[in-house]
Amino acid sequence: MNILLLIYMTVGAIIGLIMGALPGLTVTMTIVLVVSLTFGWNMVDALAFIIGAFCGGVMGGSISAITLNIPGTAAAVSTIFDGYPLKKRGEAANALSIALFVSLIGGLFGIVFLVVFGTLLGEVALKFGSQEYFLITLWGLTLIAVLSKGNILKGIAATCVGLIIAMIGMDPITGLMRFTFGSKLLGGGINYIVAMIGLFGMKEVFVSLSSKKTFKIENERYRIRDLFPKFDIIKKTLACMTWSAPIGAIIGLLPGTGGDIGSLVAYGFTKQLVKNPSRPFGEGAYEGVAAPEVANDAAIGGAITTMLTLGIPGDSITAVILGSFYLHGILPGPTFMMTQKNYFYLIIVFLLISEFIAYFLGILGSNVMLRMLSLPKWYLIPFISILCVVGSYALQNNIYDVLFMLIFGFIGYLFEKAGFPVSPIVLALILGSMIETNFRKALIITGSMGSLLASFVTRPLSLILLIIIIATFVTQSLILSKMEKLENNR
Amino acid sequence: MKKINLLVLVLLAVFVLSIVLTGCSQPNKEQQQQNGASNKTEETKVKYPERSINAVIGFAAGGPTDLIGRGILPILQEKLGVGIGITNMPGASSATAASNVLSQPKDGYTLFFGSEIMSIWQTMGVIDLNPTKDFIPIKLVAQAIPVLAVPPDSKFEKAEDFVKYAKENPGKLRIGTAGPGTVPHISGLLLEKELGCKFTFVPFDGGRPAVTAVMGGQVDATIEMVQSMVEAYKANKLKILASFTNEPISGLEKIEPIGKLYPALSKYLPYGPYFGLFAAKGTPQDVVDVLKSAMDEAIKDQKWLDYCKSLYLVPIDYSGDEAVKFLNDWTSKSAWILYDAGGAKHSPADFGIPKPQQ
Incomplete structure (x- = not known):
């Protein structure tokens, strides 16, 4: 019996890792697949399978982010910022070893979080209103400073392009169509994962086709031992884990935001708090890989906490898991911890075991991926193109998404050639609609602009976030000007 | 030179793949013609279903429509004896999914699991489709409260x-x-x-x-x-x-x-969203009948009734003319309430949706 459960978790984790690593096949889709597969099973077996796939999927997303510059899942976007530069420097194995190891740590932290604070913190999620969501996502935009790679004007320009693209489609407040030019294709808006695959993955294909350099790093050598954590590297990232893990768990806790936002915020915090990174952020800082990876795995625990204690999914993945609970006739809610104690403990045990299974499978998977990278360019490029096409199609089973993906790939290519960074576009696409709808909702709720501005100061959580935002702008611009002075003096 | 070759190769690969992907979702033409031929010659019941059926849900997994679809479709699958694959095609208030279903051959192998959102497509200006004019309701299975x-x-x-x-x-x-x-x-x-x-x-x-x-x-x-x-x-x-x-x-x-x-x-009242299985208009009546009688059994299954009870859904049983009447009624109620409150883009009258009977 127990052996069977272990096998279910392992198989789940394998499926999760593979699908998580493939761009476009999101963790949410993995869970959908697993849930429909286990429909007729009993709840315990199904749960083992689902949780295995969940942990594996989150782990898998970072593998392709680092090695192929395509985030396997949205939660791995921020892993790209420093993970891919590391790979370009020939440190793919190091980057992967950090990513996998801190994922494990983050995952374990999330579980502890669930057990210790589960019932208490569930309530915190309810305190977050539109004002708070607006401020968090607005703060996320400060990340463009680091993503712009030196040229802040170009970064802001790219962000604006992203924000405009985020507005395409049906207006979430009134239901009217915007920027669709009467076309039905644009009515549903641009899915940011499609844009992401195009801007990162397909762009990479176009870029490498147009350059004479080979795609792979020449003579990269690694041993499987390199995939296990190295003490000196991990030591450097310890500090950033101390805040990234709670950030991830708390953002995972909030309904509607999951590992994607959590890892972005953790990356942003790390960028501000770590004054002397191993390398400048965006050029392959170890901290820049560790922070988002800790956060997106810690978010698992957070999201499950909200699901179990409030009956509200913390993100899109737990929404599907909640669905499977319903299918099996269990309705999680505020009384779940009391009435269904056995399921609560089962979930914790499954999560613990699955994290470890996913970790070791992740090492094996990265090994395979790194081997593939040493293939010649003419094998790799078609392979990546196929991944991009399949991924963007599979997302919503919509062939026009493939078209959009190709267009974004081309846009990404043009941007890169013109020296504009592409990451701010993706950042703006992820955050744009949340910033907009939450601001407008807050405006409707408070009734007028004046009372909305007042509510930012009178709501305690808003006030804290507001102070953080102001502090960010003040400190960052001071540091910026100091750095400029230093350079001028030289 | 080599560079150009490579570019052509990749574009070709992408192109071929796109075609294969579209091809996958369409049953092959010959089979269709065979189905058509057997229709004419035998004039008895068509052999349906012969292969697995694709049911399209216009919302993401985990949402109410998806949950209800995944509750009833596996039971229908047992009754029909062929597999039913569920495809989630979220986006644009299910309009993407609906137009996709309508673009497939109308042979009953691609079905639409729809919900009340279909009733406001026209008035909200999402897409010019109507639940009874463009679809055949096979069975409405549940209403939520x-x-x-x-x-x-x-x-x-x-x-x-x-x-x-x-x-x-x-x-x-x-x-x-x-x-x-x-x-x-x-x-x-x-x-x-x-x-x-x-x-x-x-x-x-x-x-x-x-x-x-x-x-x-x-x-x-x-x-x-x-x-x-x-x-x-x-x-x-x-x-x-x-x-x-x-x-x-x-x-x-x-x-x-x-x-x-x-x-x-x-x-x-009761004013609640409906959920049901739809086929594209133009699907042969025999096919609709097969599906309907399988659905008749499925909604009486204890598993389904228990499921409804645990989710506080009201199991309903509307098919044929009854379903059409229910849908038209529902559409006209919602469309006119929305329009009268100024929340609609188009007047329901533009689409021939009558005012609700007082």
Whole structure:
């Protein structure tokens, strides 16, 4: 019996890792697949399978982010910022070893979080209103400073392009169509994962086709031992884990935001708090890989906490898991911890075991991926193109998404050639609609602009976030000007 | 030179793959012709189903439509004896999924699991499709029940207090909904129209965030389906003032049906979203009959009834003309309430949707 459960978790984790690593096949889709597969099973077996796939999927997303510059899942976007530069420097194995190891740590932290604070913190999620969501996502935009790679004007320009693209489609407040030019294709808006695959993955294909350099790093050598954590590297990232893990768990806790936002915020915090990174952020800082990876795995625990204690999914993945609970006739809610104690403990045990299974499978998977990278360019490029096409199609089973993906790939290519960074576009696409709808909702709720501005100061959580935002702008611009002075003096 | 070759190679690979992908979703032509031929010559029942069926759901997995689809379709699969694959095609209020289903051969191998959102496509200007003119309802299987809930520390204990306050302070009360044009929104508009009060609607991105908002007191009330509130209600994390029905909900008799409190509303009630299986218009009648009789059995299955009970869904059984009548009725009610409240893009009259009978 127990052996069977272990096998279910392992198989789940394998499926999760593979699908998580493939761009476009999101963790949410993995869970959908697993849930429909286990429909007729009993709840315990199904749960083992689902949780295995969940942990594996989150782990898998970072593998392709680092090695192929395509985030396997949205939660791995921020892993790209420093993970891919590391790979370009020939440190793919190091980057992967950090990513996998801190994922494990983050995952374990999330579980502890669930057990210790589960019932208490569930309530915190309810305190977050539109004002708070607006401020968090607005703060996320400060990340463009680091993503712009030196040229802040170009970064802001790219962000604006992203924000405009985020507005395409049906207006979430009134239901009217915007920027669709009467076309039905644009009515549903641009899915940011499609844009992401195009801007990162397909762009990479176009870029490498147009350059004479080979795609792979020449003579990269690694041993499987390199995939296990190295003490000196991990030591450097310890500090950033101390805040990234709670950030991830708390953002995972909030309904509607999951590992994607959590890892972005953790990356942003790390960028501000770590004054002397191993390398400048965006050029392959170890901290820049560790922070988002800790956060997106810690978010698992957070999201499950909200699901179990409030009956509200913390993100899109737990929404599907909640669905499977319903299918099996269990309705999680505020009384779940009391009435269904056995399921609560089962979930914790499954999560613990699955994290470890996913970790070791992740090492094996990265090994395979790194081997593939040493293939010649003419094998790799078609392979990546196929991944991009399949991924963007599979997302919503919509062939026009493939078209959009190709267009974004081309846009990404043009941007890169013109020296504009592409990451701010993706950042703006992820955050744009949340910033907009939450601001407008807050405006409707408070009734007028004046009372909305007042509510930012009178709501305690808003006030804290507001102070953080102001502090960010003040400190960052001071540091910026100091750095400029230093350079001028030289 | 080599560079160009490589570029051509990749573009070709992408192109071929795209074609293969579209090809996959279309059954091959020959089979279709064979089906057509056997139709004519034998004139008896078509051999249906011969292979697995694809059911398309226009919402993401985990949402109410998906949950209900995944509840009934596996049972239908048992009754039919062939596999039913479920494809989630979210986006544009299910319009993407619907147009995809209509673009497939009308042979009953691609079905649409639809919901009430179909009724507002035309008036909201999403897509010019109508649930009865462009689709054949095979079976409507369930209806969900919207309820009006307030935060746990709200000063309102009864629906009457709530309505009274709303009348005295027009626009003061903020009601969270699942988005513009959704059932909770229309239910709120219904209160405005028939009871003469005025609310401020706060559209959330789906039902669950709206429930979170009411539990945390971010809004004064939320209208949402009872199943996503029931656990919080039992744990006193929110108060449910009334259900949008004429009769009490079985199992939750304490909740007052709003139709009893305000008889003016009763002709619109029960007002809840419907869910059902649809085939594209033009699907052979024999195929529809096979599906319908399998569906007849499926909805009587104990598993399905238990499922409905656990989710507080009202199992319904409408097919054929009855379903068409139900749908047209529902469409005209919702479309005109939306239009009269100024929330619609087009007039329902433009699409030949009649005003609801008084």
